[in-house]
Amino acid sequence: MPDAIHVNTTKLPIEFDRRAFFTKIGLGSVGIAAAGTIVFAYEYLSPNVLYEPSAIVNTGKPESFAVNSVTMDVNSGIYLVRAEEGFFSLSAVCTHLGCLTAWNQDLGIIACPCHGSKFKRTGEKIEGPAPKPLPWLKTWESDEGDLMVDRSTDISPLQYLRI
Amino acid sequence: MPFNADQMIDKVRAGRVWRSVFRSGAGSSTLHRALAIQQNIFLHLFAAKVRRRMVRFGVTWYLGTLTFGTFLILIVTGILLMLYYHPSVPQAYADMKDLQFVVSSGLFLRNLHRWSAQLMVFLVFAHMFKVFYRGAYRTPREFNWVIGVVLLVVTLLLSYTGYLLPWDQLAFWAITVGSNLSSAVPLVGGKIHFLLLGGNQVNANALLRFYVLHCVVLPLAAILFIAIHFWRIRKDGGLYVQPSEPKTQAIIDSALAAKEGQ
Numbered sequence: 001m002p003d004a005i006h007v008n009t010t011k012l013p014i015e016f017d018r019r020a021f022f023t024k025i026g027l028g029s030v031g032i033a034a035a036g037t038i039v040f041a042y043e044y045l046s047p048n049v050l051y052e053p054s055a056i057v058n059t060g061k062p063e064s065f066a067v068n069s070v071t072m073d074v075n076s077g078i079y080l081v082r083a084e085e086g087f088f089s090l091s092a093v094c095t096h097l098g099c100l101t102a103w104n105q106d107l108g109i110i111a112c113p114c115h116g117s118k119f120k121r122t123g124e125k126i127e128g129p130a131p132k133p134l135p136w137l138k139t140w141e142s143d144e145g146d147l148m149v150d151r152s153t154d155i156s157p158l159q160y161l162r163i
Numbered sequence: 164m165p166f167n168a169d170q171m172i173d174k175v176r177a178g179r180v181w182r183s184v185f186r187s188g189a190g191s192s193t194l195h196r197a198l199a200i201q202q203n204i205f206l207h208l209f210a211a212k213v214r215r216r217m218v219r220f221g222v223t224w225y226l227g228t229l230t231f232g233t234f235l236i237l238i239v240t241g242i243l244l245m246l247y248y249h250p251s252v253p254q255a256y257a258d259m260k261d262l263q264f265v266v267s268s269g270l271f272l273r274n275l276h277r278w279s280a281q282l283m284v285f286l287v288f289a290h291m292f293k294v295f296y297r298g299a300y301r302t303p304r305e306f307n308w309v310i311g312v313v314l315l316v317v318t319l320l321l322s323y324t325g326y327l328l329p330w331d332q333l334a335f336w337a338i339t340v341g342s343n344l345s346s347a348v349p350l351v352g353g354k355i356h357f358l359l360l361g362g363n364q365v366n367a368n369a370l371l372r373f374y375v376l377h378c379v380v381l382p383l384a385a386i387l388f389i390a391i392h393f394w395r396i397r398k399d400g401g402l403y404v405q406p407s408e409p410k411t412q413a414i415i416d417s418a419l420a421a422k423e424g425q
Binding site: 097 | 336339340343344354357358361362363364366367368
């Protein structure tokens with residue numbers, strides 16, 4: 001048994017030679033450079049400043065909306081709904097593939113023209129390929145008394161704003 | 164001295180200028196013809212010699228060549244359309260309308276670009292089906308099939324990125340829907356969507372990115388892979404030809420004869 005240990009210790013220094021060392025250094029630095037290039041490319045391709053419309057929309061005075069009315073703002077892609085329970089706003093962007101939905105007054109539903117998803121006034125899905133209901137958006141009354149909607153902040157449904 | 168076209172051509176071909184460009188020289192021997200192919204950067208992708216039955220219409224229906232033809236039309240018409248088109252939100256749609264109604268021959272060039280694009284996608288699929296059903300993808304041509312699949316993807320991406328450039332309602336919503344598909348990729352879907360559009364919605368950045376992809380990145384990729392695709396045909400032993408009919412019939416006959424003999 002002591003003989004076997006002796007053989008192992010003499011082999012060690014031969015395995016690690018100068019050529020293997022420089023190969024590892026070379027491959028390692030190429031790898032670091034490649035990783036740096038990927039990070040650099042990703043950082044360059046994702047814009048840091050966007051010239052997109054603000055997520056916060058001023059929809060106007062609460063009195064301008066009749067009770068049981070659905071008002072669409074086409075430019076910002078939201079619905080402002082005044083139900084008997086109070087105000088709320090919904091995203092008008094279909095949760096399927098991002099088309100702009102439309103409110104149908106006669107049928108009392110929200111419908112998407114692209115792939116036929118249909119939603120209730122509360123955003124709940126009736127039928128179609130949409131995987132999720134239309135999200136409720138954060139809605140509040142500003143100090144000036146205007147109804148404000150934050151399109152980037154979803155809230156859980158049925159949180160009516162009473163004014 | 165009467166004018167003789169053949170003698171004139173021979174004289175030019177034997178001249179110093181011609182010889183400095185085309186080093187295979189005058190003459191029509193088999194060697195000269197082979198050298199003319201081998202020593203030309205474009206032609207050397209192809210075999211110096213092909214069997215006559217390989218280039219018969221019925222073998223390939225020339226679908227690959229026709230696809231390449233539409234690609235050349237798209238490059239020429241595309242470069243000409245670029246001279247009047249600005250990839251910016253206020254101008255893109257108006258430039259497209261100008262090309263249709265104001266620019267001389269603009270309508271012709273735009274429609275030629277559009278129809279050739281539709282035709283190219285159709286021909287790529289037809290070419291693929293023809294290769295598939297003839298079994299021309301089998302050993303040793305598997306890798307050329309793989310390059311063909313890359314070219315299919317490049318063609319579809321060219322078609323997709325070009326779709327946004329008219330900047331009309333159809334383009335806008337098609338790209339909105341199409342780019343939202345990429346959001347479905349697990350984990351990195353949102354990031355891919357953001358990088359593709361250069362923002363959260365189809366806007367000025369998206370239009371510019373799609374323009375650069377459509378006019379520079381994807382055509383260069385297509386040219387590179389087309390060159391490899393053609394070169395591999397030679398390297399893989401030329402166009403695939405099925406065993407000739409009489410030979411197949413002979414095998415069937417001998418098999419039937421063997422069966423009857425039992």
